[in-house]
Every structure is written in C-alpha cells, then in structure tokens.
Amino acid sequence: MDGSDTTPVAAQSAPFEARALRTALGSFVTGVTVVTAQDRFGKPHGLTANSFNTVSLDPPLVLWSQSRQASSYHVFRESEVFAVSILAEHQIDISNNFASHKEDKFEGVSVDRTFCSLPVIADSSAWLYCRMVSCVDGGDHAIYIGEILKIAHNERPPLIFGGGRYLQARPHYATRGAGAAAASDGVLVESLHH
Numbered sequence: 779m780d781g782s783d784t785t786p787v788a789a790q791s792a793p794f795e796a797r798a799l800r801t802a803l804g805s806f807v808t809g810v811t812v813v814t815a816q817d818r819f820g821k822p823h824g825l826t827a828n829s830f831n832t833v834s835l836d837p838p839l840v841l842w843s844q845s846r847q848a849s850s851y852h853v854f855r856e857s858e859v860f861a862v863s864i865l866a867e868h869q870i871d872i873s874n875n876f877a878s879h880k881e882d883k884f885e886g887v888s889v890d891r892t893f894c895s896l897p898v899i900a901d902s903s904a905w906l907y908c909r910m911v912s913c914v915d916g917g918d919h920a921i922y923i924g925e926i927l928k929i930a931h932n933e934r935p936p937l938i939f940g941g942g943r944y945l946q947a948r949p950h951y952a953t954r955g956a957g958a959a960a961a962s963d964g965v966l967v968e969s970l971h972h
C-alpha cells in the first residue's frame with residue numbers, strides 16, 4: 779500500500795442502484811467503436827459500442843456486446859460478418875449519431891466499403907473486419923465473438939470514453955521522457971503477451 783486513501787465513497791451490495799452500478803463501471807475507461815453489418819437486403823446498420831474488447835491474438839478474436847433492446851439486434855444476431863470502426867478523437871459527432879435512434883444513421887456519413895462490401899466509418903483510427911464465430915446470451919445483452927479477417931489502421935489518436943463522457947488519450951506523466959518511454963514500451967509488449 780502506498781498510504782493513499784482507499785476508503786470507498788459509496789459501497790453497496792447487490793441489488794445495486796442502477797446509477798451506482800453505472801458509476802462504478804464507468805471507472806473502466808474504453809475506446810469507442812461503431813460496429814456495422816448489412817441486413818439481407820444490403821441495407822447498412824450500425825451502432826456505437828464501447829463494450830468492444832480483445833479476446834485472443836492467436837487466433838485473432840474480439841468481442842462486443844449488444845443490448846437485446848437495440849433495433850439492430852436481429853441484424854447482428856443473424857449476420858455472418860461484422861466490421862468494427864475504432865473511432866478517432868475528432869469523431870464525437872459520429873459516436874453520437876450511431877448511438878441515436880435516427881431512421882438512417884448513414885445519411886451524410888462518409889463510409890468505405892472495401893471488404894465484403896461491409897460499411898466502415900471513414901477517417902477512423904482503425905478498422906477490423908470480422909467473421910462471427912460465436913454468439914452467447916449475457917443477461918440483457920448478446921455477446922458476439924468475431925475472428926478478425928482483415929485489419930487497417932492509421933495514425934489518428936483514438937476517442938476515449940469513461941465516467942459517462944468523452945475523453946482524449948494522453949501519455950501518462952510517468953512515461954514522458956525518453957527513459958520512461960523505453961521502460962513503458964517494455965511493459966506494453968509484455969502485457970500484450972499476458
């Protein structure tokens with residue numbers, strides 16, 4: 779222990795108040811993605827999702843979860859492929875757009891369709907094209923696991939979400955400077971290999 783105060787501001791046992799649960803979970807900071815697929819008529823569907831995470835490097839697997847209340851739930855549940863656009867920090871409007879209930883979320887949005895004609899959001903930080911390998915019920919959500927078939931990325935810094943708001947990623951003060959950067963690179967490489 780470093781002597782800092784670890785007394786909780788608030789503590790609850792289950793059942794939790796919805797707000798307390800959201801506040802505690804909001805301490806886990808994430809990136810922001812837009813997950814997309816097409817229905818059987820070729821119409822694109824997409825929603826903002828921060829439940830995205832990596833699962834495995836070999837084979838390359840990722841997961842995300844979708845509320846069963848989402849209007850696009852049946853599209854993803856029946857889809858054999860999906861794409862993940864990892865949003866860049868200038869794409870807050872895109873995130874809000876795909877978190878909305880607009881009839882056509884793709885109207886006015888710049889989209890690329892370079893792989894399997896899956897729509898992805900232009901100017902994002904990275905793109906993953908996935909084959910659906912598993913779908914599991916998880917409470918009020920469905921958990922989708924996809925195998926990555928193709929990747930693309932650029933140098934745009936990612937958009938971050940935590941504590942219920944959008945954030946920007948910046949290097950930790952302890953890793954600024956040449957020596958610290960080298961040390962932290964070592965930690966990063968290790969953590970990628972668990």
Ligand SMILES: Cc1cc2nc3c(=O)[nH]c(=O)nc-3n(C[C@H](O)[C@H](O)[C@H](O)COP(=O)(O)O)c2cc1C
Nearest residue numbers: 825826827828829843844845848849850876877878
């Ligand atoms: C930052 C952020 C992250 C979100 N993450 C998820 C998520 O992981 N899963 C989910 O089902 N909804 C998530 N949502 C909510 C959906 O984007 C939202 O309910 C959307 O309208 C669902 O689209 P649909 O009803 O057109 O399918 C998130 C919203 C925001 C703003």
